[in-house]
Each structure stands twice: as C-alpha cells, then as structure tokens.
Amino acid sequence: MTDIRTREDAHTSGLYQKRPLAIVRGEGARLWDADGNEYIDCVGGQGSANLGHGNAAVAEAIAAQARALASCTELFYNDRRAELYDVLAAILPPELDRVFLCNSGTEAVEAAFKFARMTTKRARIVATMRGFHGKTMGALAATWGPEYREALGGDALLPGTAHIPFNKVEALDAAITPDTAAFVLELVQGEGGVRPATEEFAREAARICRERGALLILDEVQTGFGRTGAMFALERYGVVPDLLCLAKSIAGGVPMGAVAFSRRLGDLPKRSHSTTFGGNPLACAASIAAIGEMRRLDLARNARERGEQLLDGLRGIESPRVREVRGLGLLCGVELKENAGPTIKALQDGGVLALGAGPTVVRYLPPLVISAEQIERVLAATAAALR
C-alpha cells in the first residue's frame, strides 16, 4: 500500500481528497485493498458500480468487442451502437426516442443544456440549491456549492442561471419565466445530501415547464439504472422529462454518458455538438451487456427490497448523534448532528466503505447486487460506529 500511495502522490493532480487505502480488486459488493483486507462496498464507484464488481458478462463483452472493433466515430454507422439504441429504447419512456451518447455525467448535462438552448432559443437555466450536475464549466453553473466556484473568481459561469430551494413549488413557479430554457432537477439529490424530491415538486416541475415552454431536464446520472428501485427514478415519480441525463452505471463501469430526449424538441443543428468517443463500440458493447445483466438479475427489485431493509435498519439505530435518515431504493443517507467524517472512518475500520454527501451526511451507495446478509453487516457496523 505505501508503495502505491507514494507513486500516486508523486504525480497526482492534487485535486482529490484521498483515503489512505489502495483498492485493487472487487467481486459483487465486496472490495479488497492491497494489503488483503476485505470491505463491503457502499461507495459503489460513486454510483458507477450498480452491477457489482467483476461481472463476467460485461468482461466478456468488452474483451470480444476490443478484438472486433474498439473505435468508430459517428462519422459511420456501427452494429453495436445500433444495438444499444434498441436496448435503451426498450427501457426508456417511449417519448424519449432520441439519444446522444457521450462519455460522462457532466458531458451529458452540458449536452442537455446546449440542446435546450438551441431548441427553445432561450438562454436561462434554472437549477436547485444543493443540486449536483458535474464540474465542467456549463454543468458547474447549475451545480450548487459555491465552494466549487470560489477558485474561479465566483463569477456566474452561465449568465442568468438561478438556483431555487429544492422542493419549493412557489419558488419554482416564480423562477420559470419566458426566457427560461430549462429546469434541471435530480429526483433524489445525491451529492447534496440524499434528499428525495416530493412527488408534488416533480409533478409541478413538469407541469410548470410544459405550460411555459421551458424544458424539464432530469439528471438521473446517479439515480438511474436501478438505483432507486426502478430502472429510472422517473418511474417511481410518474414524470417524463423532455431530456434525461444518464451516465455512471450505464456501461458496467466503462465511462459513458447519454442524453435521451424527445423528438418533439425538433431537430438539432447538424454538427452543433459532438464528441469523438461518443457511441464508441467498446462502451456500447459494455452498456448492452451491463443493461442485459441488470434486467436478468432484476437489480431494480433487489435495490427496492435491500433498500427498504437498509433504510428500516438505519432508522432502527438509536443514536443521539442522528438527525434524520433518508433515501429511496439503495440510495440512503444518515444525516448526523455533527461532521460525518469520523463516522465514515469508523465504518471503514469496521469493514464498510461509505461515502459522504455534504459535511454531515453518511451516504450508502452499494452495488445493487448486495445481499441481505451483507446489509445486516453494514447495519451492525453503522450501529457500532454511532455508539
């Protein structure tokens, strides 16, 4: 471990706050560090490992496609890309029948903002406080968290971007004006502290946007692909957006992002947006295999059942240090009355890797293959950490 750490520290960008652990192997919902210690993974690649580690079908698909054809830009048609469009069409709301493929969550959000501006001919984006949409310049404008912008001088990155309080319908009603291109929303705020939207807020967002000619962008980069107990959280809310941003677990751990959108938006100007790696056959093959496995294993159902087990168990832990327990499916958070750091460290010492979500929230984002017995161990470790 010390060797790995020294070598990384010699050349790392220095942007990341790292824990002194080198993770070298995974299987299902378990991870091992370089010293051979085993952990239950409740970090889940920060949302990119819904399928679990070391899935054989995805590994085979990647290897076979790497041998057949890894690179093919959208200058040409490609068999794997065509197949992935079919696979996505089978799981997406039928209204969202066009898809732009890219390589990450923030890129999906960038693309959605551009598509919204180009098709509405309006400029302003409305977002929510505590929302997270990525850290490239455009997406960062919608991301809450003034701390991410401070070092840039604190200027507005996209002029006219507004942040309204989450779950406040009156604020939304006031913010969506004739120059609003889009409202961007997470149905469960992930990085912002594991906060589910109310059904009323989601429904009213769709209605207000529709009535005023603004577009609704749902950012399901973290909530997508089974996480909340349905393939997409929008199914749990009964809301269909105009644009849907996806990434993280879309391709079984291979970098990929996507924006699914409605044909109703009209045509996008040719060449107004593109990316070299978008829709490459390697990522498409990984995604086809990953989505196939998620459906075969019915991971949305496991997320629902194990999520209830986890949420009930967390609520049953009596500790004066807990303020509130929240979640949907296997996106769960414990908000403490204190900084979450020491509890996350205590969990790690107890064999469970968990995440923060803002300063006071412990977030659980395990692979959706996690078993009932593993959830019990997570609960026992949490109870011990909060004692």
Ligand SMILES: *Cc1c(COP(=O)(O)O)cnc(C)c1O
């Ligand atoms: C992680 C995340 C993003 C950014 O995705 P990257 O792939 O890290 O750029 C955007 N939106 C949400 C909701 C996320 O959780």
